Amino acid sequence: MNCQTFENIIDSLAREQLIETNARQEAQRHTEECPECAVRLADERSLTVGLQALAQDMQTVEAPARIQKELLAAFQQRQVVQLVPRARRWSYLGAAAAVLLMGFAIGIAAWNWNSNGVQRAEIPPPTPARSAETQSSGLPVTATDGGSKGKRETAPSALTSSAVTHRHSGTVRRRNAGQTTSVRAANNLDNSTANEVATDFMPIGYVNSQSLQDGGSVVRVELSRSTIVSMGFAVNMDRYGERVKADVLMGADGLARAIRFVQ
């Protein structure tokens, strides 16, 4: 046996697996003749011992009991959902589709009406850019494009959804050297954000107003339901696969201070 052949069976030798008697004897002879292969086999055997010790150490490890309870609860919940008659489920789906269509139609009509109405209106020359940076509430407003991912906003002064205000750059078009301006976007609100519904900010862990004085940012994220569960919120486990949009309020130290859910 040469070193290459020995290398081919060294795993089986070290892991005490079944191999042919002849091969085992030849390997034994080879280790007596070749000190490098003998050291190699000793290393492999030591590794096997270490791995066995690790496996033995984890022999008693098992998942916490609460997982079983949660799974059984999810299972029971699923059974209840399945008990709803199929015809009734279809009627629910039909109703939901009808509501969705009506909402869509109303939305389209409203958008058309707004855009036509505003384009006809003559408005005074635009106010200085600085004035657009603040709103009547006096809060600093620095939100960027509401529809894009990874947007950042400065921290609101209070943990409520109303405190986080958005500024969206409506397209401003000047006519006749700045005399006439038409505004395409009606309320300076992006459609995607205007349709969003958000909860109030809910604190994660201990939050006081001083911890937000150094500033911070609001980050839009998509969370799995398991993550939401780990934060201590109750979720519908029947829809565990879906992700949930949320705004996370980050402190200046990079730690999450509060969260709100967006739909």
Added chain:
Amino acid sequence: METRKHLSDAELLQLMLTGDAEALANLYERRQRNIYRFALQMSGSTTIAEDITQEVFLVLIHDGANFDIARGSLNNFLLGVARNHVLRRLQRERFYAPMIETKEHGEHELLPRELTSPGGPLDDLARTETIESVRKAVLALPERYREVVVLCDLQEMSYAETAEILGCAVGTVRSRLHRARALLINKLRPAHEAEPAAADLNSTRCFA
């Protein structure tokens, strides 16, 4: 529950699919350890391991009807699902994973060989440290090598079963395991053995 011990996994699954919650509890009792340990050994995080265990059984609850006994055992099916979830989770959290401590120059890392030399009051401590060293070394392996070590060496599964879970050939499992073990030996070797002895090199030069 006692009367159901003789039922196979597939039979329990059929009962579970008819709405039998006790069958799910039986299946969970039988298989959760393997899945939890696999996820824990792959990720090194109890939080991830708990999430993965829950997700695997939720998959079984929702899509258990898709399981085909002809394609392998339920245990291997569940471990395959766990493996996919773990890899996805590790990929997602790659940038947030805690750094594995690497040995510094001259720092002596405990060799598993020391397990074979019993005697002395510090045996338990040495054993604990050795287990910790091996655990860290396994976690530091690339995922494709780590999974074969976890399945073949830590879960003591055969090459064929491992190949079924990973969806690859038996030969691939063998070669990856061989490479993984070589990497582990290198990681666990003490620093002074891993590098060529400087003194020998100097003396060779002096006499040359």
